[in-house]
Each structure stands twice: as C-alpha cells, then as structure tokens.
Amino acid sequence: MRIDILTLFCDMCSSVLGENIIGRARQAGKVEINCVDIRNYTNDKHRRVDDKPYGGGMGMIMQAQPIYDCYQALCEETKTKPHLIYMTPQGKTLTQQRVKELAKLDNIAILCGHYEGVDERVIEELQPEEISIGDYVLTGGELPALILADSISRMLDGVLSNSECFEEESHFNGLLEYPQYTHPAVWKNREVPEVLLSGHHENVDKWRRQQALSRTLKRRPDMLEDAQLTKEDIDFLASIDNE
Ligand code: ADE
Numbered sequence: 001m002r003i004d005i006l007t008l009f010c011d012m013c014s015s016v017l018g019e020n021i022i023g024r025a026r027q028a029g030k031v032e033i034n035c036v037d038i039r040n041y042t043n044d045k046h047r048r049v050d051d052k053p054y055g056g057g058m059g060m061i062m063q064a065q066p067i068y069d070c071y072q073a074l075c076e077e078t079k080t081k082p083h084l085i086y087m088t089p090q091g092k093t094l095t096q097q098r099v100k101e102l103a104k105l106d107n108i109a110i111l112c113g114h115y116e117g118v119d120e121r122v123i124e125e126l127q128p129e130e131i132s133i134g135d136y137v138l139t140g141g142e143l144p145a146l147i148l149a150d151s152i153s154r155m156l157d158g159v160l161s162n163s164e165c166f167e168e169e170s171h172f173n174g175l176l177e178y179p180q181y182t183h184p185a186v187w188k189n190r191e192v193p194e195v196l197l198s199g200h201h202e203n204v205d206k207w208r209r210q211q212a213l214s215r216t217l218k219r220r221p222d223m224l225e226d227a228q229l230t231k232e233d234i235d236f237l238a239s240i241d242n243e
Contacts, residue, residue, distance in 0.1 A: 084109045
C-alpha cells in the first residue's frame with residue numbers, strides 16, 4: 001500500500017511518520033508513506049498557494065491550481081489514480097469499518113486542507129472522498145491525515161507484531177475493550193481482579209467478554225446495535241441492565 005499526503009506542512013507529517021510502529025513499518029517496506037509539498041506545484045511566481053475568499057470574509061482559501069497539479073503529478077508518477085481523500089470537518093465521520101475498507105486499496109492520496117478551506121472547484125473537479133475525524137475543528141488537515149494514515153497502516157499485513165495484535169481491541173469487533181492490568185498485583189491498595197491471576201483461560205475469556213459488554217453498554221450503548229452478540233451476551237446484558 002502506498003499513501004501520499006498532499007500538504008503544505010511536510011515537516012509536521014514527516015516527524016510523526018518516522019517514529020514508533022509506523023516508522024518501523026515504513027523502514028521494513030510494509031507501507032510506503034510520502035509527504036508531497038503542494039507548494040512545489042504552484043504556478044505563482046511568488047510561490048503562493050492561497051488567496052482571499054471571493055465575497056469577502058475572514059481567512060485565506062487554498063487555490064485550486066496547485067492542488068490539482070499536485071494530484072495530477074502523483075497520478076503520472078504512480079501510473080494510477082490514487083483514491084483521493086480530503087480531510088475536512090464537512091466530511092463523513094471516520095469509522096473503523098471505513099478504515100478496514102481503505103486498507104484494501106493499493107494507492108491512497110490524502111489532501112490536507114488549511115486556512116479557511118479549499119476552492120470548491122477543485123473539490124468538484126477531483127471528487128475526493130471527504131472524511132472528518134470528528135465533530136470538532138482543527139487548524140488544518142495534517143493531524144487528521146496522520147490519524148487516517150496511522151489507522152490504515154496498522155491494519156496492513158506485518159505492521160503490528162503479535163503482541164500489538166489488534167484482534168481484541170476496541171472497535172475491532174464492535175465492542176469497547178475490556179480493562180487490562182500488569183504488575184504489580186496490588187497498587188495503591190487496588191488489586192488486579194482475581195480471575196486474571198487464576199490461570200483459568202476459559203474464565204478469563206468469559207470475564208473479559210462480560211467486561212467489554214458492560215463497558216460498551218455503559219459508555220457507548222449505540223455500538224451494541226451493530227455488534228455481533230451471542231445469546232449468552234444478550235442474556236448477560238439483560239441481567240446487568242436490570243440491576
Ligand atoms: N480539518 C479540520 N478539522 C478537521 C476534522 N475534524 N476532520 C478532518 N479534517 C479537519
């Protein structure tokens with residue numbers, strides 16, 4: 001999988017992408033992530049990429065030409081049309097389900113908006129998928145693009161080691177994750193739940209499933225509507241709901 005991040009702030013992205021699990025995965029060639037500087041594609045002799053909004057108003061708008069030419073150059077270089085995503089608070093909210101689908105693609109380009117937005121005509125022309133990371137507004141699309149690139153990369157084969165395996169994690173199987181503990185067994189008078197010390201794997205699995213269910217019921221009941229629940233799960237939820 002190749003991901004290209006189209007941005008005016010390459011340094012902001014590169015530093016994050018060089019670290020930790022994603023940095024390691026890139027080095028190992030499990031995922032290719034490039035930062036492309038949109039400014040390199042402007043036709044303006046002063047290298048400008050933004051201008052005042054028509055009709056007046058605050059802030060600056062990113063111009064269509066540099067973004068369009070930047071994406072076209074990428075298409076030429078890769079000899080494909082990478083699936084283009086525009087990070088914007090106007091987009092559809094990102095879900096783990098969409099992350100999983102995107103992780104199946106070979107080429108993705110992520111456009112980071114900045115200033116007060118992007119000239120609408122380049123959105124009409126390129127028709128990107130518009131994605132938001134949540135109902136709040138950031139100063140630009142770089143952090144959202146990094147979140148998207150991270151969430152996609154960790155789904156790719158060989159990126160996570162067994163110990164980082166994502167099978168059990170929150171949102172992977174539609175439930176929030178159960179609580180986790182490590183040494184010491186007692187800390188500030190708080191004990192690790194006894195079942196986890198028992199070595200009885202079946203009981204541990206059952207306890208974890210019930211914790212995941214009760215957490216989800218308490219914190220994110222909306223998620224239970226889509227979760228795959230067994231009869232035992234449903235009975236358990238009914239029993240705590242009646243408490
Ligand atoms: N740019 C600014 N805020 C954003 C958000 N919430 N999601 C995606 N892109 C954004």
